[in-house]
Amino acid sequence: MNKMKIVILAAALLSIIVAVRPASAGSGSITIKGSTTVLPIAQRTAEEFMDKNSAINISVQGGGSSVGIASIIDETTDIGDASRPIKDKELARAVSNGASPKANVVAMDGIAVIVNPSNNITAMTKQQIKDIYTGNMSSWADVGSNSGKIVIVGRDSASGTFEAFTEKALNKQKTRPDALLQASNQAVAQVVGSAPGAIGYIGLGYITNKVKPVTVNGIECTKVNVLSGKYPLARPLFMYTNGAPSGAVKEYLDFILSAEGQKLVEEEGFVGLK
Amino acid sequence: MFRRIKENIYKWLFTILAFSSLIFLTAITIILFKEGLPIFKDLSLFKFIFGREWYPTYDPPDFGIFPLIVASFWVTIGALFICVPCGIGSALYIHELAGKRQKSILKPLIEILAGVPSIIYGFFGMVVVAPSLQRVFNLPVGLCAFTGSLMLGIMATPTVCSIAEDALSYVPRSFREASLALGANRWQTLMKIVVPAAGSGISTAIILGMSRAVGETMTVLMVTGGAAVIPHSFFQPVRPMTASIAAEMGEAAIGSSHYHALFAIGMLLFIITLGFNIVAELLSRRFRLRLGLSR
Numbered sequence: 001m002n003k004m005k006i007v008i009l010a011a012a013l014l015s016i017i018v019a020v021r022p023a024s025a026g027s028g029s030i031t032i033k034g035s036t037t038v039l040p041i042a043q044r045t046a047e048e049f050m051d052k053n054s055a056i057n058i059s060v061q062g063g064g065s066s067v068g069i070a071s072i073i074d075e076t077t078d079i080g081d082a083s084r085p086i087k088d089k090e091l092a093r094a095v096s097n098g099a100s101p102k103a104n105v106v107a108m109d110g111i112a113v114i115v116n117p118s119n120n121i122t123a124m125t126k127q128q129i130k131d132i133y134t135g136n137m138s139s140w141a142d143v144g145s146n147s148g149k150i151v152i153v154g155r156d157s158a159s160g161t162f163e164a165f166t167e168k169a170l171n172k173q174k175t176r177p178d179a180l181l182q183a184s185n186q187a188v189a190q191v192v193g194s195a196p197g198a199i200g201y202i203g204l205g206y207i208t209n210k211v212k213p214v215t216v217n218g219i220e221c222t223k224v225n226v227l228s229g230k231y232p233l234a235r236p237l238f239m240y241t242n243g244a245p246s247g248a249v250k251e252y253l254d255f256i257l258s259a260e261g262q263k264l265v266e267e268e269g270f271v272g273l274k
Numbered sequence: 275m276f277r278r279i280k281e282n283i284y285k286w287l288f289t290i291l292a293f294s295s296l297i298f299l300t301a302i303t304i305i306l307f308k309e310g311l312p313i314f315k316d317l318s319l320f321k322f323i324f325g326r327e328w329y330p331t332y333d334p335p336d337f338g339i340f341p342l343i344v345a346s347f348w349v350t351i352g353a354l355f356i357c358v359p360c361g362i363g364s365a366l367y368i369h370e371l372a373g374k375r376q377k378s379i380l381k382p383l384i385e386i387l388a389g390v391p392s393i394i395y396g397f398f399g400m401v402v403v404a405p406s407l408q409r410v411f412n413l414p415v416g417l418c419a420f421t422g423s424l425m426l427g428i429m430a431t432p433t434v435c436s437i438a439e440d441a442l443s444y445v446p447r448s449f450r451e452a453s454l455a456l457g458a459n460r461w462q463t464l465m466k467i468v469v470p471a472a473g474s475g476i477s478t479a480i481i482l483g484m485s486r487a488v489g490e491t492m493t494v495l496m497v498t499g500g501a502a503v504i505p506h507s508f509f510q511p512v513r514p515m516t517a518s519i520a521a522e523m524g525e526a527a528i529g530s531s532h533y534h535a536l537f538a539i540g541m542l543l544f545i546i547t548l549g550f551n552i553v554a555e556l557l558s559r560r561f562r563l564r565l566g567l568s569r
Contacts, residue, residue, distance in 0.1 A: 036525045062525065151415045156500070157331045158525035158532065174329055177341070180417060180511045181500040183521040187400075194405045195415040 029057040030248055034068015034081030037160025038237050040268045041107055042081055045256045048264060052255075056248045072101050072240045078249050080240040083109065083160055084167075104239045106256050108271040110204035110226035111165055111233040114189070114211040118196045121145040123215045126232055129169050132199060135176035140197060152179040153191050153200035161185070165201050168233045185269065201233075205269030226271045237270065306544055310537035313337065317531075322538065328502040328513075330522065330532040337535045341502045343542075345512035346488055348505055349422040349498060353487040356427025358480055361434025365479075368435075369442040370464055381439075388432035396496030399425040404497060413509050417499035420508040425497055426487040434483040441475025441561065442468060474561035478554045485550035489543065491516040515539050 032042045039062050046058040063071075068080035069087075073094045086094075086101055094101050113129055115121060121143060131137040132150055140147040154175055155162040162181075166172055175181075182188045185206040192200040193210035200211070204221055207213055213221050216232050225231040245253050255261045262272035313322065317337055325338015368380050403424065404416030445468050453463040469476070499511025500521065519536050526533040 063528070149414050156521045156525070157329065158522040160525075163331065174332060177327065177329075178501045178503040178511065180415065181502070181513070181521070183495060183500070187496070190400060191415065191417060195408065197414050 028055050028248060029059070030079065030252055031077045032058060032060045032079040032081060032239075033063055033071045033077040034061075034079075034240075035065040035083040035160060035237070036062045036158075037065075037083040037109065037164065038068075038081035038106070038239065039160075041237065041256070041265055041270060042079075042239070044264045044268055045261050046252070048260075049252055049255050053251070056252070058252065069101065069240060072242055073097050073099050075099055075242055078241065079252075082238045082240055083164060083235065085236075085238065086240065100243050101240045102242070102244055104241060104245065104253055105236045105273065106239050106253070107237045107262075107265045107273065108226050109160075109164060109235050109237055110221055110223075110231055110271050111161060111168070111201050112204050112207055112213040112221040113169075113216055113233070114192050114200050114202060114207065114213050116147070116192055116194075116196045116198050117210070117212045119145055119147045119212065121147075121214060122212075123218060126169060126217055129199075129216065130171065130173070133170055133175050133179070134173045147197045149197050151191075151195050151198040152176065153188050153195075153198050154179045154181050155185070155188060155201070156181045156183055161201070161203060164235055165233065168235065169201075203269040204271055205266065223271050227273070234271075303544070306537060306541050309534060310539075310541040311534075313531055313534035313538045317535075322535070323542075326504065328518070330526070330535060335531065337531070339515065339518075339535075339539055339542075341504045342513055342515045342518055342539065344504050345419065345498070345502075346514040346516070346543075348419050348508075348512060349426060349494060349514055350484055350487045352419060352423025352508060353426035353430055354480070354484060356424060357430035357434050357483045357487070360427070360431045361479065361483060362438050362476060364431070364435045365438035365442060365476075366464070366469075369439055370460070370468075381436075384432045384435050387428075388436070390429075392429065392490060392492040393496075395425050395429055396493040399493060399497035411509065415499065415511065417497055417511055418509045419498060419505055419512045422494050422498035422512070422514070423508070425493050426490055429490060429493065430483040430486045433486050434479045437479035437482055438472075438476045441472040441479060444475065444561075445471045472561070474557040478558040478561065481550050481554040481557070485547045485554070488550070489516060489547050491520045495520050515543055519543075 032046065039060065042060045046060050050056060050058055065082040065084050068077070068082045069090050071077035072080035073090065074097070080101070085103065091101070113124060119140070121140070124143065128137070128143050133152060133154070137143065138150055140150055152175070154165070166175065180191060182191060185202040188200040188202050189206055189208055189211050192198040193208070204223070204226060219225050219231050221231055221233070226234040239253065241249060241253070256265070257273065259274070262274055266272045322337055322339060323343065324340050325336060326340050327336035327338045328341060329336040364380070364384065368377055372380060399421055400417070404421050406416070407413065407421055408416030449467055449471055450463055453467045458466065494514045495517040498514060498517060500513045500517060501511040502513040502518070503510070505512050519539055522532070523536050526536055
């Protein structure tokens with residue numbers, strides 16, 4: 001009855017404790033803050049990196065892209081994760097603060113639009129996707145398919161994928177409230193795979209044979225198209241540093257960009273740069 | 275002398291252990307309110323509870339949890355329709371009709387049902403129950419309030435059953451014997467004497483089952499669909515309060531209003547389940563008094 005609540009509270013408590021733990025300064029320690037989308041990459045690569053370099057201690061925190069960039073401007077972190085490029089306003093603040101944020105792309109994120117395999121649609125336009133998610137279209141007949149009423153599936157509003165999809169596909173408009181928001185990419189795939197009228201979106205790495213990705217504006221969601229920037233629902237993921245990276249931070253970033261690091265990136269469901 | 279000290283040490287040790295849950299409870303309550311109350315700096319309580327839009331990450335965000343509250347109650351009430359007949363029915367059967375052997379099989383089995391982790395129910399609901407319901411009722415999607423109610427109902431059944439069974443067994447033998455001696459048959463004795471005598475105990479069972487259903491998280495997160503709308507049918511996807519907290523807490527920035535809003539939902543849940551538990555406790559006290567049991 002109350003057990004689950006207590007577990008969640010305990011987890012929340014723990015996360016507060018982890019978050020307020022002061023970042024240990026000095027050489028041999030790296031603080032990473034920012035985007036929750038980049039978080040799994042940062043965590044995974046940091047773990048592996050620390051296994052290899054026991055002298056370097058990395059502390060990874062979430063907070064969102066704005067927090068990551070703000071921390072770089074205030075020089076309270078070594079690496080600021082962001083799933084979007086720095087805004088002009090932020091850059092101006094950084095300059096007046098004497099900081100010089102440098103963008104380091106560590107991975108690409110491609111969001112595939114998926115439907116149930118029984119759906120005969122194979123191509124959609126960005127406009128159609130937007131109309132469906134914002135509530136202007138509710139029947140597959142409007143898009144030229146015979147799968148009946150559209151069941152809209154998405155990621156939870158706090159997730160990076162949701163944020164990216166809202167920005168790239170919906171021009172920041174609101175997803176209709178009766179969309180089924182799922183807690184993970186796998187859950188989205190599961191729902192879309194079992195409901196004939198469903199449409200959903202997941203990270204490129206999570207596509208299974210139970211769902212069917214559609215082309216967006218005629219472009220297939222593949223690694224190549226994401227890397228070349230042709231696919232419309234793709235974006236680079238950044239780790240901002242103050243000035244060019246050096247010392248332990250450089251070593252860590254080099255590790256992420258190495259073949260081994262990029263393999264970890266792909267294992268987390270993102271698109272590696274090579 | 276030495277034994278005395280040892281005895282004292284044990285006494286204190288167990289006193290501390292006994293009070294430790296009180297310490298945990300206090301700490302949880304304090305944190306819950308400390309992190310939850312700040313949301314009301316930007317937002318009135320009325321707007322929070324009766325707001326109809328839950329868009330926590332947009333700019334500007336909407337923190338209306340009315341759809342979440344309605345979803346929680348909707349799913350819970352649906353669960354009652356399943357756990358009350360099943361739980362009380364099986365309690366009556368086990369207590370009145372089952373022979374010794376049946377009883378020795380049934381009771382442990384029901385207790386095993388209570389011990390199944392909620393994520394297993396969730397997974398089962400998502401992969402097996404939801405797709406079948408979708409096919410049977412020809413729904414657009416099987417993840418809906420009904421599926422949630424069904425799973426929660428099954429999960430709450432053992433709670434209701436074992437507490438109701440306890441209540442039935444507390445009814446003094448003399449009540450039953452007197453009734454039978456006056457010529458009432460088994461059915462009449464059960465319905466007119468035993469069940470009314472155990473009535474508040476059975477009510478306690480129902481309320482505790484309800485409190486279990488309201489607070490259940492993992493299962494509803496997985497099977498109710500997660501759409502924050504006010505449902506107008508049992509077959510619509512919903513998003514109960516617990517599911518929102520579980521899904522969003524991990525990615526809400528610490529100290530943001532979203533984070534505080536999630537804690538405020540936790541606060542509300544805490545108050546609701548506390549209310550249920552207080553009512554259950556009062557009822558069970560009345561029950562004991564009525565049967566002449568002390569306390």
